[in-house]
Amino acid sequence: MAEIEREAMEYDVVIVGAGPAGLSAAIRLKQLDADLNVVVLEKGSEVGAHILSGAVLDPCGLDALIPDWKEKGAPLNTPVNEDNFYMLGEAGKIRVPNFPMPPLMNNHGNYIVSMGNVCRWMAEQAEELGVEIFPGMACSELVYGDNGEVKGVVAGVFGLEADGSYGPNTEPGMELHGKYVFLSEGVRGSLSKEVIAKYDLSAGKEVQKYGVGMKEIWEIDPAKHKEGTVTHTMGWPLGSNAGGGSFIYHLENNQVYVGFVVHLNYKNPHLYPYMEFQRFKHHPMVAELLKGGKRVAYGARAITEGGYQSMPKLVAPGVALLGCSAGMVNVPRIKGNHNAMLSGKAAAEAAFDAIKAERSRDELTAYETDVRDGAIGKDLKKVRNVKPMWSKWGLMPSLALGGLDMWTNTLGFSLFGTLGHGKNDADSTEEASKHKPIDYPKPDGTLSFDRLTNVSFAMTNHEESQPCHLHLADPEIPVKVNMPKFDEPAQRYCPAGVYEIVEDEDGPRFVINFQNCVHCKTCDIKDPSQNITWTTPQGGDGPNYPNM
Ligand SMILES: Cc1cc2nc3c(=O)[nH]c(=O)nc-3n(C[C@H](O)[C@H](O)[C@H](O)COP(=O)(O)OP(=O)(O)OC[C@H]3O[C@@H](n4cnc5c(N)ncnc54)[C@H](O)[C@@H]3O)c2cc1C
Numbered sequence: 001m002a003e004i005e006r007e008a009m010e011y012d013v014v015i016v017g018a019g020p021a022g023l024s025a026a027i028r029l030k031q032l033d034a035d036l037n038v039v040v041l042e043k044g045s046e047v048g049a050h051i052l053s054g055a056v057l058d059p060c061g062l063d064a065l066i067p068d069w070k071e072k073g074a075p076l077n078t079p080v081n082e083d084n085f086y087m088l089g090e091a092g093k094i095r096v097p098n099f100p101m102p103p104l105m106n107n108h109g110n111y112i113v114s115m116g117n118v119c120r121w122m123a124e125q126a127e128e129l130g131v132e133i134f135p136g137m138a139c140s141e142l143v144y145g146d147n148g149e150v151k152g153v154v155a156g157v158f159g160l161e162a163d164g165s166y167g168p169n170t171e172p173g174m175e176l177h178g179k180y181v182f183l184s185e186g187v188r189g190s191l192s193k194e195v196i197a198k199y200d201l202s203a204g205k206e207v208q209k210y211g212v213g214m215k216e217i218w219e220i221d222p223a224k225h226k227e228g229t230v231t232h233t234m235g236w237p238l239g240s241n242a243g244g245g246s247f248i249y250h251l252e253n254n255q256v257y258v259g260f261v262v263h264l265n266y267k268n269p270h271l272y273p274y275m276e277f278q279r280f281k282h283h284p285m286v287a288e289l290l291k292g293g294k295r296v297a298y299g300a301r302a303i304t305e306g307g308y309q310s311m312p313k314l315v316a317p318g319v320a321l322l323g324c325s326a327g328m329v330n331v332p333r334i335k336g337n338h339n340a341m342l343s344g345k346a347a348a349e350a351a352f353d354a355i356k357a358e359r360s361r362d363e364l365t366a367y368e369t370d371v372r373d374g375a376i377g378k379d380l381k382k383v384r385n386v387k388p389m390w391s392k393w394g395l396m397p398s399l400a401l402g403g404l405d406m407w408t409n410t411l412g413f414s415l416f417g418t419l420g421h422g423k424n425d426a427d428s429t430e431e432a433s434k435h436k437p438i439d440y441p442k443p444d445g446t447l448s449f450d451r452l453t454n455v456s457f458a459m460t461n462h463e464e465s466q467p468c469h470l471h472l473a474d475p476e477i478p479v480k481v482n483m484p485k486f487d488e489p490a491q492r493y494c495p496a497g498v499y500e501i502v503e504d505e506d507g508p509r510f511v512i513n514f515q516n517c518v519h520c521k522t523c524d525i526k527d528p529s530q531n532i533t534w535t536t537p538q539g540g541d542g543p544n545y546p547n548m
């Protein structure tokens with residue numbers, strides 16, 4: 001193919017992704033020096049369109065970034081006023097009292113928010129400071145300099161032919177060059193994955209771990225709505241089949257976020273995370289809450305779970321990984337937004353100092369040090385053994401030992417050192433013949449919904465004429481390897497019904513309905529053959545979440 005000619009624009013800092021990490025970096029850069037040229041590129045049709053969190057927000061990140069956020073009208077309207085934790089059985093529940101929980105698990109002082117709306121508000125703050133924000137611009141490639149350093153990104157390629165080639169209607173996009181490029185793509189970022197591999201940033205670290213989180217917004221009977229209430233559950237329906245649990249957050253306007261996370265290191269390839277979520281809503285406690293209400297939105301997103309020991313090196317020449325591009329979620333707290341914001345602030349401060357010293361495209365080592373030795377490292381280090389304990393010993397022992405470890409870590413020591421995670425999530429999948437299929441009840445259409453109906457509530461859209469953004473390294477593997485060995489789990493682990501096995505006259509065929517994709521990235525993580533690569537479709541495509 002002939003070399004593609006593109007216009008190039010020069011910036012001080014190019015930021016990929018308008019989530020809490022990227023927007024915090026942009027705001028901090030302009031707070032430090034109003035003359036810096038800062039651009040944020042976002043693949044969603046608008047800022048917030050692809051944002052999916054729980055979300056209970058620990059405001060420490062925002063406090064550090066914009067101390068007068070309240071006066072500036074930040075949409076943190078619902079303080080948490082009640083915190084419940086239940087162990088569920090199929091029909092019953094046991095309340096776990098709050099007092100044995102380590103203080104870090106307490107949600108008082110936190111807010112139930114729509115992170116989509118928080119990001120929309122942060123984008124306004126950034127624009128007021130002079131940041132250029134371009135939604136609908138997917139960054140599809142990295143641009144490297146002569147010495148292998150990251151120099152910029154390619155963004156805004158539109159109208160590729162269905163086979164991925166350039167045609168008469170293709171807009172080739174442009175190159176955006178920066179003294180530094182910040183990758184704040186969130187979990188399993190596609191450019192971040194490339195950078196981690198190219199510079200071997202995970203060398204000497206534990207493997208990254210993930211979960212898949214699914215979430216619905218419900219409008220419920222006002223009589224049952226208790227604004228400010230946070231409920232978490234574990235146990236049924238997953239039992240010993242997988243780690244994970246649910247969250248139920250009562251926000252404003254009689255709305256409730258109902259969500260379910262399944263850890264992706266489950267062994268049984270018959271497990272169907274989406275159906276576990278649907279089944280969960282039939283628990284009497286949840287069914288009673290939702291009865292008479294209606295589901296108004298649905299979405300899904302992977303979540304990083306590897307924590308402290310899995311964070312890759314954060315910098316390479318010209319580039320830094322921010323927020324969940326590097327995996328900064330505190331797993332037992334199910335919180336990463338505060339660390340995403342703090343990492344954006346730290347990266348901006350390091351870049352500002354470097355640019356002031358007339359440096360460019362080198363390693364921002366001060367950022368790495370700030371994250372590891374500062375508030376983020378401290379937050380993640382205290383809870384580093386919770387996830388490995390859960391993977392090794394299951395729910396009940398890990399609750400007891402994880403609780404003990406979080407307590408001792410709060411006091412400054414651990415009896416366990418730093419535990420490893422073992423296998424990655426793809427390799428954790430065992431052969432189907434070793435496991436029993438799971439019989440899931442049919443959704444009733446009132447409390448539980450079939451996957452495709454629910455996907456229509458993610459308002460996702462991909463132009464059918466564009467190439468499939470889900471690439472198979474070997475198109476034969478789904479039918480020849482994954483079917484016989486694993487009963488092709490893509491049919492089940494994808495929360496948007498993208499993958500199907502269709503029986504034709506000639507035998508089974510693997511079909512990718514990429515139009516349904518909600519950009520959760522689970523396929524890139526969980527495919528047992530590691531044969532699927534998620535790449536960015538053209539900008540503006542994907543889900544259009546309202547107030548997720
Ligand atoms: C189900 C679930 C529940 C959660 N609950 C909570 C909670 O209650 N509290 C909490 O604090 N945290 C929670 N988290 C974690 C939290 O969502 C993450 O820690 C946080 O989103 C990380 O922020 P980020 O800015 O790094 O990435 P994101 O918020 O993922 O933002 C990344 C942005 O970059 C864009 N992008 C990605 N790639 C490209 C590209 N190549 N080109 C252009 N744009 C791109 C995306 O569209 C997105 O807008 C939850 C996560 C999940 C999945």
